[in-house]
Amino acid sequence: MLEVKGLSKSFGGLAAVANVSFHIGKGEIVGLIGPNGAGKTTVFNLISGIHRPLKGKILFQGNDITSANSASTSRMGIARTFQSPLLFGELSVRDNIQVALRDGRTVEEILRFFGLEWVENEVPNNLPHGYQRLLGIAIAIATKPSMLMLDEPLTGMNPSEAEKACQIIKAINTEDYYFAG
Ligand SMILES: Nc1ncnc2c1ncn2[C@@H]1O[C@H](COP(=O)(O)OP(=O)(O)O)[C@@H](O)[C@H]1O
Ligand SMILES: [Mg+2]
Structure with a gap:
């Protein structure tokens, strides 16, 4: 269903998300855990198209949504x-x-x-x-x-x-x- 490969995002030189990869299958409940500031919300913002990644790829149901904006990820x-x-x-x-x-x-x-x-x-x-x-x-x-x-x-x-x-x-x-x- 969702495949995230080598995802990275920085804000003004600070690495918020560095080389994150994971895979989620249909019907799975998956938790993303980590302390405050670990980059969890940023991962969500990247997947939902609020931010663009610096590096990496996001595939959703086989479609490349790496550069999709939030309106299109919602439609998808x-x-x-x-x-x-x-x-x-x-x-x-x-x-x-x-x-x-x-x-x-x-x-x-x-x-x-x-x-x-x-x-x-x-x-x-x-x-x-x-x-x-x-x-x-x-x-x-x-x-x-x-x-x-x-x-x-x-x-x-x-x-x-x-x-x-x-x-x-x-x-x-x-x-x-x-x-x-
Ligand atoms: N829009 C933003 N602009 C600048 N820095 C940001 C922005 N969003 C997140 N950050 C920084 O990225 C890091 C990860 O934040 P965040 O993804 O919110 O972590 P979490 O959700 O795990 O608490 C933090 O250092 C945070 O200050
Ligand atoms: Mg958060």
């Missing part, structure tokens, strides 16, 4: 979340999902799957932190991706929120329906 089926969820503050939970929605999907089923029906008319800021994070994942799933990248999905969650988020992440992966294939 790559979705990602951000360390701090990027939500539309004035829109309701329902409308935040609606704007990301791609065909073959309804807001109702996404609200239900993520347990967000009870707050569908609230603005994101009125939600407990854990639910704001879940909404970030729900928005990513609304785009009907083939691959989902979660940046620090459990950071700042209490143990019960983290447990719920883990269950949802596993459920997304077993629920073929949620992915474009």
Whole structure:
């Protein structure tokens, strides 16, 4: 599904990512771990087309996406979340999902799957932190991706929120329906 070969990226002479290679198969859940500043977010930014690598290659479903921008990686089926969820503050939970929605999907089923029906008319800021994070994942799933990248999905969650988020992440992966294939 995803193949990363010899990926490198520097910011003003500082090597953020140096010669990173890995492979991810369909259906796999893979974690990228490392201390703060290790370069994890930069790897996500490179794969999703926010940054261009200095060196290396990124192949997604056999296509070379090394130079693709974020609009085209999204169209090709790559979705990602951000360390701090990027939500539309004035829109309701329902409308935040609606704007990301791609065909073959309804807001109702996404609200239900993520347990967000009870707050569908609230603005994101009125939600407990854990639910704001879940909404970030729900928005990513609304785009009907083939691959989902979660940046620090459990950071700042209490143990019960983290447990719920883990269950949802596993459920997304077993629920073929949620992915474009
Ligand atoms: N847009 C940027 N401009 C300058 N430096 C950056 C930028 N993004 C990341 N860095 C630097 O790259 C290194 C890796 O950062 P990052 O990928 O955010 O690490 P992580 O997500 O593992 O905490 C850090 O030293 C960080 O300061
Ligand atoms: Mg990071």
